[in-house]
Amino acid sequence: MNARILGLGRHVPEGIVTNDDLAGMMDTSDEWIQQRTGIRQRHFTSGDAGPADLAVPAVEEALRAAGIEAGDLDLILLGTLSPDYDLPSSASILQSHLGVRGMPVMDIRNQCSGFLYALSVADAFIKSGGARHVLVCGAEVHSTGLDQTTGGREVAVIFGDGAGAAVLGPEPDPETGILSTHLHAEGRYASKLMVEVPTSLCWPRVNEDMLDVPGSRLWPRMEGRYVFKHAVTRFPEVVREALEANGYTVADLDLFIPHQANLRISQFVAGALELPEEKVFSNIDRYGNTTAASIPIALYEAAQSGRLAPGALVCLGAFGSGFTWASALLRW
Amino acid sequence: MADAEPTDVDCIIFATISPDIAFPGPGCFLQDQLGCNTVGALDIRAQDAGFVYALATGDRFVRAGKARRVLVCGGDVHSSALDYSARAVATTPIFGDGAGVALLGDADEAGVLATVLHSDATGYQRFWCESPGSRTYPARMTRRHFDEGRHFYSLDASAIAEQAETTLAATTDEVLRAANVATDAVSLFVMHYLDPRVAGRAAERAGLPAERVIATAERGGHVAAGGIPIALTEALQSGRVQRGDVVCCVAFGGGMAWGGALLRL
Numbered sequence: 001m002n003a004r005i006l007g008l009g010r011h012v013p014e015g016i017v018t019n020d021d022l023a024g025m026m027d028t029s030d031e032w033i034q035q036r037t038g039i040r041q042r043h044f045t046s047g048d049a050g051p052a053d054l055a056v057p058a059v060e061e062a063l064r065a066a067g068i069e070a071g072d073l074d075l076i077l078l079g080t081l082s083p084d085y086d087l088p089s090s091a092s093i094l095q096s097h098l099g100v101r102g103m104p105v106m107d108i109r110n111q112c113s114g115f116l117y118a119l120s121v122a123d124a125f126i127k128s129g130g131a132r133h134v135l136v137c138g139a140e141v142h143s144t145g146l147d148q149t150t151g152g153r154e155v156a157v158i159f160g161d162g163a164g165a166a167v168l169g170p171e172p173d174p175e176t177g178i179l180s181t182h183l184h185a186e187g188r189y190a191s192k193l194m195v196e197v198p199t200s201l202c203w204p205r206v207n208e209d210m211l212d213v214p215g216s217r218l219w220p221r222m223e224g225r226y227v228f229k230h231a232v233t234r235f236p237e238v239v240r241e242a243l244e245a246n247g248y249t250v251a252d253l254d255l256f257i258p259h260q261a262n263l264r265i266s267q268f269v270a271g272a273l274e275l276p277e278e279k280v281f282s283n284i285d286r287y288g289n290t291t292a293a294s295i296p297i298a299l300y301e302a303a304q305s306g307r308l309a310p311g312a313l314v315c316l317g318a319f320g321s322g323f324t325w326a327s328a329l330l331r332w
Numbered sequence: 333m334a335d336a337e338p339t340d341v342d343c344i345i346f347a348t349i350s351p352d353i354a355f356p357g358p359g360c361f362l363q364d365q366l367g368c369n370t371v372g373a374l375d376i377r378a379q380d381a382g383f384v385y386a387l388a389t390g391d392r393f394v395r396a397g398k399a400r401r402v403l404v405c406g407g408d409v410h411s412s413a414l415d416y417s418a419r420a421v422a423t424t425p426i427f428g429d430g431a432g433v434a435l436l437g438d439a440d441e442a443g444v445l446a447t448v449l450h451s452d453a454t455g456y457q458r459f460w461c462e463s464p465g466s467r468t469y470p471a472r473m474t475r476r477h478f479d480e481g482r483h484f485y486s487l488d489a490s491a492i493a494e495q496a497e498t499t500l501a502a503t504t505d506e507v508l509r510a511a512n513v514a515t516d517a518v519s520l521f522v523m524h525y526l527d528p529r530v531a532g533r534a535a536e537r538a539g540l541p542a543e544r545v546i547a548t549a550e551r552g553g554h555v556a557a558g559g560i561p562i563a564l565t566e567a568l569q570s571g572r573v574q575r576g577d578v579v580c581c582v583a584f585g586g587g588m589a590w591g592g593a594l595l596r597l
Contacts (some may be wrong), residue, residue, distance in 0.1 A: 014592060047469045048467055048469075049467065050465065050466050050467040051466060054466075075449075076451075081354075081355045082466035083377075083465060083466060084459060084465050084466060084467050085461065085462050085463075085465040085467070086460075086461040086462065086463060086464060086465060086483070087349055087379065087459075087460050087461035087485065087586055088377070088379050088453070088456050088459075088586045088587040088589070089377040089378065089379065089587065089589075091377075091451075092451060092453040092456050092586075092587045092588075092589065093453065093454075093456070095451060095453040096453035096454065096456060101451070101452035101453070101454060102450055102451075102452060103450070103451065104378075104385065104449030104450055104451050104589070104591065105378075105451040105587070105589065106376050106377060106378040106385050106589070107376065107377035107378075107452070108374065108375070108376060109351075109356075109357045109375040109376065109377060110356075110357070110373075110374065110375060111355055111356060117372070117374050120372075120374075120390055120398065121374070121392070123396065123398075124389070124392035124393045124395070124396040124398050125389075125392050125396075127395075127396035128392045128395035128396045128398075129393075129395075130388070130392050130395075130447075140466075141466040141467070142470040143468075143469070144466050144467070144468060144471070144472055145466060145471065145472050148470075181398065183343065183362050183371075183372025183373075183374065184370045184371065184372055185344075185359065185363055185370060185372055185373035186358030186360075186363075186364070186370050187356070187359075187362070187363045187364030187365075187372065187373060188362050188364045190353075190356050190360050190361060190364070193356075194353055194354070194355060194356060195353065195354035195355055196354065197353070197354060198354060198413075198464060198483070199351075199352060199354070199411065200350045200351065200352055200409040200412050201352060201353070201354045201409075201412070203412045204409075204412055204413070204414060205350075205412040205413040206413070206463070206464070206473070206478070206483040207485075208478065209472075210473070211471070211473065211474070211475050211478055216471060218354075218464070218471045218472060218473070219471070228371045228567060256385075316562060321355060321356050322356040322357075322360045322373065323360075323361065324372075324373065326372070331554065
């Protein structure tokens, strides 16, 4: 039994923040941001909304498209690195918002690879008969965790808020749906892209030094060039791994949907794989990098714009903090 | 036990509520420290039921053919997150630090006989920790949150005791039924809950013989995601159970998430 995506949904907060808006908060420019990232704008919440709040409309849309109710779900998975609260999981908050109870819920904390790690878990449960309908959601509220001053500009210009959702169900045709998933990590590079605090290694875990301090360790830290170098190696590697596992080559691919990390990374990867531009999905110009939410948002838009025809061979790929990276090959 | 090298592991699943750093998760750090090549490191959150969730997920990975050997870990360092002021006198003594692991491998005779997982987030604020959280601007936590101690666990143990007791008992019954195994065939029942007295009452309610029950929090305090594998390891080392014995593990806690696993060791 394969798992197949039955419905997709997307939701972003109303507030649009352009590069010029950011230039009003920090020393940066539209030209600088577009040149390095391909981002023109992103969405930010206006405060007091967490990823579970953003996820609800996306989930409702995905459920409608799949033709099932929230109560029909056997498992709820939420990928996020920006949870609503420290405890419990944001998947619990989402379950509460959806007004359903009983089915298991868990957070998948694998950053930019979170959606594909969650998709792999969903696939494993459905394939092995442990669940029929699984909700896989990616949702992030980055805006509340970014240093929106000149000191934080390298990171703050990249990320955006948003949520995407996929409802998966069983597919009897072994040639249709998720053909395989591939997960990787390399923890030795954890410090290259991280949020360090709160940290259990520090006593007390949360302390006054973490408050109101410019350059606080509460803000994300990223060594951009390092991340770029590894991303452009691991992305092509894990795409080829997925293709080879199923006896395909790059030429067989109809669409590659990379995690929307940075337009320059996607272009570099497309070049390395010798994939023409029209086969590589990109919407980072409008959303920025929404980490765990980027692939389901992209999938939703690809489906809406008719780029996911029945029978299309689609590869999803991700790379990010951990480092973690992953891919999934799907026959639509 | 399993005769395997770190490089034989092809997937890591780590459950915790007290990660090393905000992100990435402890699975990535463990992978690096063990030297497990570049295998996937899945970090999950299911609070006190985290180990059972991780175990069920690992079982599904093996059954679906996605992995052959899965390292399932549960661990927490609560001590650095606890409130040592007088206002927390009822909460802080409950918790302890620790970690445990199980290495799952494919086998002809299923070692994981059954798993059941559930969650009901109604009333999740009875055991929660608000800060830091992305609903708060700026920086996920303000001075007001800090001064009000919202970064400490907030636990209303008396409000969840009855739900914990009935759920642990019902989940024991559910996982035994799922595997069609009778109570008599089980050598050890591991009841995982932050209050060992409640865990004990749940065992009574389920009609389990007291001499075959362990309440995980009784020794070393409550380790949210680590209590079950720690108890299983101790039971094996002390000879209380042997390879081939059937053990039943049930957990209930924050979320509220709960689950059960019936294992042949």
